[in-house]
Amino acid sequence: MKGKRLPHGKVYNGWHHFLTITHHKLLVMHFCFQVGLYRQGLLHDLSKYSPTEFRTGIRYYQGFKSPNSAERDEVGYSAAWLHHKGRNKHHFEYWIDIRGKGDPTLVGMPMPKRYVVEMFCDRIAACKVYLKDSYTDSSPLEYYEKNIHMVTMHPDTRALLVRMLAMLAEKGEKKTFCTVKNTIVRGKSGRTERHRLRMTAQKQRGKGQKKEEKRRYRTGGFSIKGQVPSGRRKERRQ
Numbered sequence: 001m002k003g004k005r006l007p008h009g010k011v012y013n014g015w016h017h018f019l020t021i022t023h024h025k026l027l028v029m030h031f032c033f034q035v036g037l038y039r040q041g042l043l044h045d046l047s048k049y050s051p052t053e054f055r056t057g058i059r060y061y062q063g064f065k066s067p068n069s070a071e072r073d074e075v076g077y078s079a080a081w082l083h084h085k086g087r088n089k090h091h092f093e094y095w096i097d098i099r100g101k102g103d104p105t106l107v108g109m110p111m112p113k114r115y116v117v118e119m120f121c122d123r124i125a126a127c128k129v130y131l132k133d134s135y136t137d138s139s140p141l142e143y144y145e146k147n148i149h150m151v152t153m154h155p156d157t158r159a160l161l162v163r164m165l166a167m168l169a170e171k172g173e174k175k176t177f178c179t180v181k182n183t184i185v186r187g188k189s190g191r192t193e194r195h196r197l198r199m200t201a202q203k204q205r206g207k208g209q210k211k212e213e214k215r216r217y218r219t220g221g222f223s224i225k226g227q228v229p230s231g232r233r234k235e236r237r238q
Contacts, residue, residue, distance in 0.1 A: 010058055017057035017067065020129060021048045027125035032118060034177040036185045040090070040118050047087045056080035064130055090118035092153045108154040113184055116157055120164045120180070124173075137172050141165040160184070 032041030060067035068078040
């Protein structure tokens with residue numbers, strides 16, 4: 001069954017869909033670079049340019065929501081989405097599998113942290129692309145909470161994603177990306193941070209000691225202000 005085409009035509013839809021997905025990809029790449037995921041930022045969503053997914057973008061281009069949603073509403077499923085989620089590990093749907101051991105229930109498997117972070121960046125970019133000027137730092141969290149009933153996600157993955165979304169809503173992009181990079185991507189712990197602060201304090205104390213040594217040298221080894229070294233007293237007597 002063929003879906004309905006928009007009246008703009010193939011050229012208009014194709015060009016504007018290309019601009020939309022490229023804008024989204026560049027945003028995700030920018031965010032991934034800020035958290036240290038350079039390879040994932042470069043490779044993010046390349047399957048959207050494949051014929052299977054791009055044709056759907058031309059046919060169902062909306063400008064305010066994903067063409068996959070329009071295809072799903074019209075046809076009953078989205079071939080482009082099925083193609084996309086099976087090739088991009090930053091989607092939690094990629095990690096849905098049968099529980100196993102005789103249990104046919106579909107459940108979410110644990111996602112590697114680097115893909116959870118990429119999913120976090122992907123959600124920010126998607127909200128910015130479609131919400132435009134109405135976007136706020138709370139928008140990704142609000143979108144998640146609105147669609148939480150449709151999410152089949154491993155508890156650990158869900159907890160990490162919600163933690164980052166809540167941090168974004170509370171602290172903003174700059175502080176959130178810095179924290180994500182240091183504590184999640186690089187895996188630095190609070191102990192490492194305390195060690196860094198301790199070393200900084202030691203360096204500061206070391207500078208103070210060097211200043212004291214220089215002062216003692218200038219006064220001939222005496223730290224009491226105004227006291228003349230014995231060698232200098234002898235020189236005065238002569």
